[in-house]
Amino acid sequence: MKKIYLIVGILFILMIMVVIAIGLLLVPSSDNILNFKSEGNIAVINIDNELVLKNSGSSGLFGNNNPDVNDYIGALNDAENNPNIKAILLKVNCPGGEVIASEKLARKVKEVSKKKPVVAYIETLGASGAYMTIAPANYIVAEKHSIVGSIGVRMDVIHYYGLMKKLGINATVIKAGKYKDIGSPYRPMTPEEKACLEKMINETYMDFVKWVAENRHMTINETLKAANGRIYSGSDAKKVGLVDAVGTEEDAINITAKIANISNPKTEEYTPSKPAGIFSMMSNMVYDLGYGIGKGFGETEKSNIGMYYE
Template structure:
């Protein structure tokens, strides 16, 4: 009898343990109240601001209007991993910036596991438009500036000014093209051809990416590219955006794409950098500035410091 009692208690205890495991598993699947802002499962739209120039780092403590690939991809990952979030809205107001940084954010948008809607407020041009192009939907303010599909490489020739003020700047170099783009001389015809080839290659890549992301013909995109800018209304007519409207319209569209049929919550994921990240960026740029200062004893405006190469 004692053995039978122990057997019954063992079975009951085992069954109770199984029930606890099932209960915990169900809670895990449904999500709990510890998600972003304590929202429930699947009824939240996460808004990620993209405000400012797209680059790989900030130049100082005071310069905060810089969009870095790391902060954006981290925010997208945070939204993807939170079970309460069903869709993402990128709130874009940017003239573009670094080609590589823009491409990195574009890939993060393209590979998102949750629907992404882009809302362009004042401006979504050049590199910022490249970022927006793979989104599931693009909504632009009717009066916004959209497009500027092109690449620019800016250089400065100050040789005439140097002559007038009596500055004789030169370089001791190893490598024929090491001072290409230096401000104390103009480009040679060969150098112009070389740099033009680089810009043309990136331009073609930009066009093909937009064509692929927006499901448009390459030749059609080329015909409306050329660095031209358009209003949001014009951009819709040209198929560069899907709809015109305000931020609320974009959020509503994202909610429906995310499968939310009723009311929904909206949260904003604002990237925050740690003190270590800020100091790292500041020290990196300080080292660059210091190196530039030392280098000025040899060549103050080498190609590395005088060239502005960007999608903007």
């Protein structure tokens, strides 16, 4: 019996060693990355995922993590600092995301657009926070039947006190501070609390409207007419001033080249991707464990509340 345990243990160790070796092979070296980004003059960054400040989720043992906003900002920095890159094309298929994440990326796009031409191409979806992000671009192209707009802010507050009552579950909240448990799932929201949250939402919404108006060279009234949460097709978005042209990806590349005075456009992939492999997964596990423990000790019911541009 001891021999069987020994054999199983050895096989397990060998399996772990094989997994680690494969993981090392899958992680690209920095030299490869530098060599890869050496020939193009238009950097292409695909914004495909929900905009979040931190995304550690992995698609599997050897899968890549989805980029978060800091990854996109890093890609923009790389393109901005590469003298061979003359312009940047943002290829957008994104529904929006967290308020702060969207605002951070939007500010970076505006910063870069003052130094190098930035063109946004909405392929299928450029809505809410994603639209906020590309509003400062020097030019926006959208597919005719893409979805554009949805300018607004949403806050979800989940209540399950009714279900708890049916199940005979009671929760006691001990608090100091009148609004400390605002948005609590354990009780109905008071009119005063709802008014407080609505004020936050309206302030955030008006900041969104002003951002679009400023960067799309529209008046506040023009923007408010388009910014009622409605989604538009690419062609309708052009009519209300949210995009500059209706066209294809090829059109977007040609427009980018024209704005940047590039006679022979060559695109270069700058979309960020986090390293694949066992080490990436293990580092994420350690981070999430620490984050989870810390969050557990510092948990408040405000985790029930979140604002989103989506």
